[in-house]
Amino acid sequence: MATIKDIANRLGVSVSTVSKGLNGASDISDELRQMVLDTAVEMGYSTKRSKKVxxxxxxxxxxxxxxxxxxxxxxxxxxxxxxxxxxxxxxxxxxxxxxxxxxxxxxxxxxxxxxxxxxxxxxxxxxxxxxxxxxxxxxxxxxxxxxxxxxxxxxxxxxDSYEGITMAVNHLVNLGHKNIAFLNGSLYSLVSDQRQEAFESAMAAASLPVQKDLTAYGYYVSDSAKYHVPGFLSAGATAVVCGNDLIAKGVIDECTKRGFRVPEDVSVVGFDDISIAATFDPPLTTIRQExxxxxxxxxxxxxxxxxxxxxxxxxxxxxxxxxxxxxxxxxxx
Amino acid sequence: MATIKDIANRLGVSVSTVSKGLNGASDISDELRQMVLDTAVEMGYSTKRSKKVxxxxxxxxxxxxxxxxxxxxxxxxxxxxxxxxxxxxxxxxxxxxxxxxxxxxxxxxxxxxxxxxxxxxxxxxxxxxxxxxxxxxxxxxxxxxxxxxxxxxxxxxxxDSYEGITMAVNHLVNLGHKNIAFLNGSLYSLVSDQRQEAFESAMAAASLPVQKDLTAYGYYVSDSAKYHVPGFLSAGATAVVCGNDLIAKGVIDECTKRGFRVPEDVSVVGFDDISIAATFDPPLTTIRQExxxxxxxxxxxxxxxxxxxxxxxxxxxxxxxxxxxxxxxxxxx
CATH class of the missing domain: 3.40.50.2300 (Response regulator)
Structure with missing residues (x-):
């Protein structure tokens, strides 16, 4: 378990400052107190709480x-x-x-x-x-x-999935894409429904048709890609919006396996921005959830x-x- | 301006308790402090704030x-x-x-x-x-x-206007109404749009048709009623859902003027629950905004x-x- 000293070292402040932050003393700033408390939680510090509460x-x-x-x-x-x-x-x-x-x-x-x-x-x-x-x-x-x-x-x-998918489609439209595919996550999920509706509205707003052979529901895992990417590629997709980053990873791998380069031949957008998304090859453009x-x-x-x-x-x-x-x-x- | 004594009288507590509440002293309960602060604001009390902030x-x-x-x-x-x-x-x-x-x-x-x-x-x-x-x-x-x-x-x-209008329609459906009219507020308003969509969905969910001559946009004022209520009544409306309580007031008055009793002949539901809604004749059934x-x-x-x-x-x-x-x-x- 982290000690007050560990927290002080991490933040580069004195032990007494950390102690003040943890005990609600009034002579340190709100911002510093907040930082001390946040860091304490992050490092797993815990203590007996005030007896009044x-x-x-x-x-x-x-x-x-x-x-x-x-x-x-x-x-x-x-x-x-x-x-x-x-x-x-x-x-x-x-x-x-x-x-x-x-x-x-x-x-x-x-x-x-x-x-x-x-x-x-x-x-x-x-x-x-x-x-x-x-x-x-x-x-x-x-x-x-x-x-x-x-x-x-x-x-x-x-x-807001609706706004997220709209951002993804608009980003691709601004890059000149017209044949945009959508590999959604699982059926029977509130967010999948919202994302599907958003995809269709955003395409319509850009005067692009939603093609049946360019949209599919998968699951929120990478494996979904192999069942749908071949069809998307034959139907002429130049970009794929994905229900999450794991699906996007699968899509990138599947494109590469079939001789399509990302992003030169096919652009791929994820959803979530999980921490490994930046380490994909290529690093993933995605819609971040905070x-x-x-x-x-x-x-x-x-x-x-x-x-x-x-x-x-x-x-x-x-x-x-x-x-x-x-x-x-x-x-x- | 209210004094500490005024607040103490209103709450039936001592002046020193109010003072503790205002000054953040630790020996009164959170609930009591919250009540003191809320009442102070409500009564217009103000004071020099802490110099630290x-x-x-x-x-x-x-x-x-x-x-x-x-x-x-x-x-x-x-x-x-x-x-x-x-x-x-x-x-x-x-x-x-x-x-x-x-x-x-x-x-x-x-x-x-x-x-x-x-x-x-x-x-x-x-x-x-x-x-x-x-x-x-x-x-x-x-x-x-x-x-x-x-x-x-x-x-x-x-x-949540969607949920509110759904509640209003379901309440009327449960009372046996089928010819339910909707007098919405102004066009070109986000909440009017939401309420219109909710009305149509709730009617569809109850397997009731949305009749063209039973829905209209007005304005969020009582006067709207006189332009639309006569048409609703000729079309056989037995209930009217209204965009707000003021419209509902107009609807009640217009029905009464034309010899229709509320609620015996026509049921009326408002939206908002403004404080005078309970004093209408009859007191208004409505969807409360908190x-x-x-x-x-x-x-x-x-x-x-x-x-x-x-x-x-x-x-x-x-x-x-x-x-x-x-x-x-x-x-x-």
Whole structure:
């Protein structure tokens, strides 16, 4: 476990400054205090909390999502959540869950008996039994990438997929591409639906047809590419927008295997900007989800729900990250 | 101006408790401190702030919206914003603006030269010149009921109109109504569009046709009713969903004038739940916008934007408030 000295070394400040930051002393700036607290969480520092504050616990449930190492999608989301929660003296437990666990334990009961005041749920599948239970839960709940209608205790948090895919298409259109393919993620997912709708609108706005043989649903894994890229290439695609970065990796590999160079022959755009996207060959142009900010926001919303502010939906802006997997369209013969 | 004693009297606590609440003393509960601060803002108390905090100012710009008395739509929104801002030691100025003022003053320049760190904009019209400028503003900005695409400094805040209108239609369908009319607010408004789309989807979901002579756009004022209600009644409407409570007031008056009783002959549902809605004759069934919570949320989002969390959109849940202007459908001959 990190000590106060470790934190001081990392930040290049004195031990007493770190101590002031952790203890809420008033003679250091807000910015410095924030940096100390954020770094303390990041380095795994923990301490006995103030005795004035009763035990307050929140929980993050995670399914179908990797988060344990810094390379993985969920890592920064969890970190951001813990950073904002720590500042307000909440304890946070991280619990990986399975469908079987959800069958055994009722959602509300599980939170109550374990003393959680609210929860943040990431990666749940639409058919999970807890999703059904969220329609009537009385526990403040933030749900990543999923919307529950009619329950003021549950808020949907995500990145604005619509704006993200629109950015991706516009980027390719500006590079002169017309035969733009879209390899989406899984069917039956709220974000896949949003991305499909956004792709179709953005193409229409650019007066480009959406060709049936240039769009497909896959899964959110690299392997999806091999089933669809050959068809896209025969149909004359000069660019492929992908449902996430892993799919984009598969698309790049599949193009290369078939003698198409990226980006000279085919431009490829990902979604997410996971940390390895910059290390792909070529480095991936992608639509970034601001994951640390998503995590911070998840805590802020949970805090609002706990205070009876019935937020239904919060979306964050995506950001186009231009790297080397996209280039001006060179028409093929 | 309210004194500490006034606040103490209102809350029924001692002057020293109020003083502790205002000064952040640690020996009163969080809940009590919050109540003291909220009441202080509500009663117009102000004091010299702590000398440690530099001057921090936010601004609320208001156009086309009344907010000065407790009966008016904007009042609770402004109050909620000030309550949350006060707690974090921000000063808040409220500035009514006009289109002419927007032509004279550039948005960013006006904020900068007056020392504002961010702003909350309410009631602006789509063609206002500041709306155009928001596409590129660098100032953290929360915009009520309007969406600006592509700028991470601007967030859209509103009530989920889609869910609200769906609730209104479902409420009427459950009462046996089939010939449901919709008198929307103004054309060329984001929320009117959302409400129109929601009305059509909710009717479709209930397997009811959307009849051309049962839907119309008016303006967000009572006077709209007289142009459309006669047509709705001839077309056999047994219920009218309205774009806001003022329109609903006009609809009730127009029905009554023409010998139709509300709710015996025609059910009427409003939107907003402004404070006078409960005093209509009959008291209005309506879809409530949680205005104090919207104001609190506006501050919270502005604070997030200032800390570079690029929130794009936040919606709050509406709530069906059942009063006496709706009743089971009695088919007319």
């Amino acid at each position: 009763e035990n307050r616990k929140l929980c993050i449930f995670i399914e179908n999502m990797n988060y344990e190492t810094i390379d993985e999608f969920g890592y920064d989301i969890v970190l951001g959540f813990k950073q904002n929660a720590f500042r307000r003296k909440w304890d946070v437990d991280i619990l990986p869950i399975t469908p079987a666990f959800q069958e055994e334990e009722k959602y509300d009961t599980f939170l109550l008996k374990n003393g959680y005041c609210g929860a943040f749920l990431m990666g749940l599948a639409l058919h999970d039994s807890w999703i059904k239970q969220l329609e009537n839960t009385t526990m403040p709940t933030v749900l990543f990438d999923n919307f529950i209608s009619g329950n003021p205790n549950v808020c949907y948090l995500g990145t 994951r640390n900010e998503l995590g911070r926001c998840a805590y802020d919303i949970l805090n609002s729900l706990i205070h009876h502010i019935p937020i239904s939906k919060t979306l964050l802006r995506p950001k186009l990250i231009e790297r080397e997997s996209t280039a001006r369209c060179a028409h093929r013969d | 530099e001057n921090r100012k936010l601004c609320i710009f208001i156009e086309n919206m009344n907010y000065e008395t407790i009966d008016e739509f904007g009042y609770d929104i402004v109050l909620g914003f000030k309550q949350n801002a006060f707690r974090r030691k921000w000063d808040v100025d409220i500035l009514p603006i006009t289109p002419a003022f927007q032509e004279e003053e550039k948005y960013d320049t006006f904020l900068l030269k007056n020392g504002y760190c961010g702003a909350f904009l309410m009631g602006l019209a789509l063609h206002d010149s500041w709306i155009k400028q928001l596409e590129n503003t660098t100032m953290p900005t929360v915009l009520f009921d309007n969406f600006i695409s592509g700028n991470p400094n601007v967030c859209y805040l509103g009530t 205005r104090n919570e919207l104001g609190r949320c506006a501050y919270d989002i502005l604070n997030s934007l200032i800390h570079h969390i690029p929130i794009s959109k936040t919606l709050l849940r509406p709530k069906l408030i059942e009063r006496e202007s709706t009743a089971r459908c009695a088919h007319r001959d």
